[in-house]
Amino acid sequence: MLIGVPKEIYPGETRVALIPTGIQELLNAGFDVIVEQDAGEGAHFSDEEYRTCGASIAPNAKSLYEQADIVIKVRQPLEDEVELIKEGTTLICMLDAWFNLPLVQKLAERKIRSFALEFIPRTTRAQSMDVLSSMGAISGYRSVLTGAMELPQYFPMLMTAAGTIHPAKVFIIGAGVAGLMAISTARRLGAVVEAYDTRTEVREQVESLGAKFVEFDLETEEGTNSGGYATEKSEEFYRKQREQMQQKVSQADLVITTAAIPGKQSPRLITKEMLHYMKKGSVIVDLAAERGGNVEGTVAGHKEYIDGVTIIGYTDHPGRVPVHASQLLTKNVSTFLLNMAAEGELNIDMEDDIVAATLVTEDGEVKHEGLKAQLE
Ligand code: NAD
Numbered sequence: 001m002l003i004g005v006p007k008e009i010y011p012g013e014t015r016v017a018l019i020p021t022g023i024q025e026l027l028n029a030g031f032d033v034i035v036e037q038d039a040g041e042g043a044h045f046s047d048e049e050y051r052t053c054g055a056s057i058a059p060n061a062k063s064l065y066e067q068a069d070i071v072i073k074v075r076q077p078l079e080d081e082v083e084l085i086k087e088g089t090t091l092i093c094m095l096d097a098w099f100n101l102p103l104v105q106k107l108a109e110r111k112i113r114s115f116a117l118e119f120i121p122r123t124t125r126a127q128s129m130d131v132l133s134s135m136g137a138i139s140g141y142r143s144v145l146t147g148a149m150e151l152p153q154y155f156p157m158l159m160t161a162a163g164t165i166h167p168a169k170v171f172i173i174g175a176g177v178a179g180l181m182a183i184s185t186a187r188r189l190g191a192v193v194e195a196y197d198t199r200t201e202v203r204e205q206v207e208s209l210g211a212k213f214v215e216f217d218l219e220t221e222e223g224t225n226s227g228g229y230a231t232e233k234s235e236e237f238y239r240k241q242r243e244q245m246q247q248k249v250s251q252a253d254l255v256i257t258t259a260a261i262p263g264k265q266s267p268r269l270i271t272k273e274m275l276h277y278m279k280k281g282s283v284i285v286d287l288a289a290e291r292g293g294n295v296e297g298t299v300a301g302h303k304e305y306i307d308g309v310t311i312i313g314y315t316d317h318p319g320r321v322p323v324h325a326s327q328l329l330t331k332n333v334s335t336f337l338l339n340m341a342a343e344g345e346l347n348i349d350m351e352d353d354i355v356a357a358t359l360v361t362e363d364g365e366v367k368h369e370g371l372k373a374q375l376e
Contacts, residue, residue: 001344002032003337004068006061007039010075014042014322015329017072017093020053022330026337027054030344036064043322065089070346072333076100087111090346092333094118094131097360097371098263099291104371108361113348115358117336119368122228126354129336133177134328135318140181140258142317143285144170147254148189150283150303150310156190167192171248172211173269173294174258175202178287182256183209194248198230198259216244232261242269250277257294258287263370266291272306280308289313 003026005018016039018026023033033055037047047057058064065071065084073093077085082103085091087110095116097104107114117131127133148155148168157167168191172179175197183206186193193211200220203213218241219233233241249255249270255278260266266288275297278284286298297306298313305311318325340346340355350356359367366372 001069002034002067003070004064005035005039005072006064007036008074012316013075014319015074015326016040016043017074017329017333019045019326019330020049022334023053023055025334029338029341034058034067036061043326082106085112108366111364113362114360116360119358121357129332131332134332136177137181138321138325139287139317140178141185142320143256143287144182144185147283147285152281168253170254171252172256175206179258183211229262232264238267246274249274253282255284259294260288266294270295272296275307275309278309283310285312290315
């Protein structure tokens with residue numbers, strides 16, 4: 001079967017789903033690979049490198065989609081791209097399916113078999129396919145660098161002849177993959193770091209990275225739900241959380257918010273009123289910006305100034321590290337694909353929990369139970 005890698009056309013997207021060094025593994029498994037011209041440009045991989053590593057080059061998207069049996073992508077296809085995908089194609093990408101229901105419907109209607117990589121279970125066996133972890137870690141890393149660059153002050157403690165500089169205080173809300181990477185990055189830069197998560201089971205991980213786990217008088221989540229994710233709380237819970245976090249937020253120089261609930265809008269954890277009590281010149285990096293943001297005033301994709309506080313709502317942190325983001329995606333996507341491969345063909349085994357969790361559409365139907373319920 002022929003695996004096709006199109007050039008991403010999502011605005012601002014720099015990543016590519018397969019880098020040249022990932023091709024050989026797919027060839028060894030009996031597949032052929034075709035890459036759209038300039039697909040690797042944003043991540044600094046040339047057509048020449050793809051050719052040298054064994055791929056052929058399609059001159060444009062139309063030609064690629066006409067030929068490919070399996071399409072691997074970073075982002076969900078946009079409307080123009082869906083039209084190009086031929087019936088019977090297998091599409092593997094981050095579909096962002098909960099928030100793209102009309103697209104899911106359309107993929108089903110067009111008889112495209114689609115897999116959503118964001119549904120890969122957070123299990124040990126699936127770890128090397130886990131795009132959310134790969135990309136979350138980059139977001140956590142970049143959030144600190146972006147915040148540090150925006151701060152009008154030093155990050156580390158310094159004792160100079162001209163006086164002592166106190167280290168920056170960083171408060172991180174949500175200690176999942178991104179939050180933990182943000183903690184370690186901020187610590188390496190010399191900040192004093194505190195973190196909070198509704199899942200108290202992360203305390204040990206937070207502390208092992210040299211940060212303080214902050215306790216609030218709030219209901220906690222031991223054990224959490226099946227996927228290890230946080231569950232949605234009541235508005236009363238969030239009100240109490242905001243009230244109790246106020247002091248930590250107002251003492252911080254940099255706040256990084258990462259609180260997310262899968263498939264839902266992100267909880268509002270910092271209000272405009274709370275911004276008023278923050279230090280002038282302080283910075284918030286809101287990693288939940290794409291889902292409405294944890295901060296009132298966040299604008300997805302932008303930097304805002306409110307009441308002396310800079311609020312960064314960039315949604316393309318992984319795309320700002322396109323080389324390594326693409327390298328990690330290559331490993332994630334290839335491992336996912338090869339898990340279903342047998343001698344250059346696909347063998348869709350619904351007994352496999354990874355396949356069952358990620359299959360979204362097939363044979364003209366929406367197969368994912370949760371999405372099907374949403375569409376009814
Ligand atoms: P996520 O992006 O869904 O959420 C980020 C963090 O925000 C989570 O830690 C969540 O608990 C926290 N959060 C939600 N609401 C909050 C609130 N009101 N206040 C403070 N924090 C709040 O999470 P993620 O980083 O994708 O990780 C989800 C889970 O998956 C974690 O349990 C993680 O350890 C687990 N995981 C497992 C594996 C594996 O076993 N292979 C790999 C990666 C992640």
